Amino acid sequence: MVEYRIDRHSGVATYVQIVQQTKQALRLGLLQPGDRLPTAREVVEATAINPNTVLKAYRELEREGLVEARRGLGTFVRRSLGTAPADSPLRTELEAWAERARAAGLERDDVAALFTAVLDTHFQGDPS
Amino acid sequence: MSSDAALRADALGKRFGRRENWALRDCSFRLPTGRVCAVVGPNGAGKSTLLALAAGLTAPTEGSVTVLGTTPAAARPRVGFVAQDKPLYPQLTVAETLRMGADLNPEHWDAAVAEEVVAGGDLNPKARIRSLSGGQRTRVALALAVGKRPELLLLDEPMADLDPLARHELMGTLMAQAAQYGTTIVMSSHVVAELEDSCDHLLLVGGGRIRLAGEIDELLAAHLRVAGAADATGLGAHTVVESKVTGRQLTALIRPAGPLSGEWRAFAPSLDELILAHLRNPGAPALPERSAA
Numbered sequence: 034m035v036e037y038r039i040d041r042h043s044g045v046a047t048y049v050q051i052v053q054q055t056k057q058a059l060r061l062g063l064l065q066p067g068d069r070l071p072t073a074r075e076v077v078e079a080t081a082i083n084p085n086t087v088l089k090a091y092r093e094l095e096r097e098g099l100v101e102a103r104r105g106l107g108t109f110v111r112r113s114l115g116t117a118p119a120d121s122p123l124r125t126e127l128e129a130w131a132e133r134a135r136a137a138g139l140e141r142d143d144v145a146a147l148f149t150a151v152l153d154t155h156f157q158g159d160p161s
Numbered sequence: 162m163s164s165d166a167a168l169r170a171d172a173l174g175k176r177f178g179r180r181e182n183w184a185l186r187d188c189s190f191r192l193p194t195g196r197v198c199a200v201v202g203p204n205g206a207g208k209s210t211l212l213a214l215a216a217g218l219t220a221p222t223e224g225s226v227t228v229l230g231t232t233p234a235a236a237r238p239r240v241g242f243v244a245q246d247k248p249l250y251p252q253l254t255v256a257e258t259l260r261m262g263a264d265l266n267p268e269h270w271d272a273a274v275a276e277e278v279v280a281g282g283d284l285n286p287k288a289r290i291r292s293l294s295g296g297q298r299t300r301v302a303l304a305l306a307v308g309k310r311p312e313l314l315l316l317d318e319p320m321a322d323l324d325p326l327a328r329h330e331l332m333g334t335l336m337a338q339a340a341q342y343g344t345t346i347v348m349s350s351h352v353v354a355e356l357e358d359s360c361d362h363l364l365l366v367g368g369g370r371i372r373l374a375g376e377i378d379e380l381l382a383a384h385l386r387v388a389g390a391a392d393a394t395g396l397g398a399h400t401v402v403e404s405k406v407t408g409r410q411l412t413a414l415i416r417p418a419g420p421l422s423g424e425w426r427a428f429a430p431s432l433d434e435l436i437l438a439h440l441r442n443p444g445a446p447a448l449p450e451r452s453a454a
Binding site for chain 1: 197329332333334335336337339340341354357358359360361
């Protein structure tokens with residue numbers, strides 16, 4: 034069973050924190066297929082957050098195929114998560130891009146600003 | 162139809178005394194059942210008046226308020242109300258007060274949750290109410306209201322005299338009630354941070370009027386914080402709630418009517434920013450819930 038920790042100053046939406054912490058528990062093997070997630074009542078009693086926030090997070094996890102709701106029984110883990118591949122082609126491309134940016138004379142903050150701007154353009158409206 | 166509304170106000174107004182001293186006016190909104198609603202506003206904005214009208218403690222001067230599909234008086238057995246001053250019988254003990262709650266609500270008294278609320282405070286059941294601190298009295302008042310297992314809980318500044326630990330614990334108890342029984346909860350505060358994580362609906366009251374009403378997510382999505390050069394154009398097409406020029410930069414909180422021109426950088430506002438911008442600019446148009454009728 035996972036216990037969620039809500040950080041209200043993190044700037045990350047509360048339901049996203051629950052999604053992220055569930056995924057983290059899946060990656061670390063703290064949650065495994067067949068395990069039950071805490072009920073909305075259990076989560077809100079411990080964290081004092083709104084019940085709909087928990088349900089929204091669980092719906093998101095369900096949409097991603099990680100958990101399934103069984104009526105009257107609870108929400109259960111369907112599959113676990115592998116770690117993000119460190120050698121994916123996307124990462125290789127990004128590495129090469131960062132090298133070119135540095136060679137072009139950009140500083141760390143310049144690169145960060147550029148990257149954030151592009152991120153904002155392409156992921157507009159997505160939860161951060 | 163109002164059958165699925167826990168609370169509904171139509172052109173509700175309340176005047177105290179004969180003069181033009183309106184505590185609340187032109188107040189129209191609809192709160193669906195099962196929501197946890199924050200009533201936010203500065204001191205003297207009309208929050209307590211609104212809750213007292215919903216609880217049926219005072220009658221409207223004009224307009225009407227509908228509670229659980231009926232009048233406030235008829236709904237009273239299904240409503241739990243905790244007033245700001247937490248009225249209790251000072252000569253009774255804690256245990257006697259809870260017994261009174263059980264006697265007054267013979268059909269649906271939840272002794273377990275009432276005792277849980279009181280037990281969290283380390284209260285001696287034999288202590289008389291008059292000997293309790295403000296925070297302890299709040300516990301007993303909340304125990305009475307929650308133990309009634311109401312369909313609608315009206316709480317006026319429920320957390321004001323509680324320490325942070327008790328606040329978190331009792332807010333957790335309230336959220337558990339909402340999760341398990343679908344209880345609609347309406348609670349007022351002038352501290353937004355206190356309610357932000359627990360509430361999904363907002364009623365912003367300022368100067369005796371409703372400034373914002375609706376789902377918090379929708380209200381946030383309807384607004385943008387924008388920044389651009391002071392001489393940039395194109396904001397006129399949108400509703401500008403607040404704008405400020407600092408040197409060469411203009412920042413504003415707007416309700417966009419369509420896409421923004423490329424001259425502006427846009428950010429999602431926080432709930433705090435949204436509320437403060439509306440309270441600082443009483444002239445800005447209010448945003449009532451779309452389907453108020």
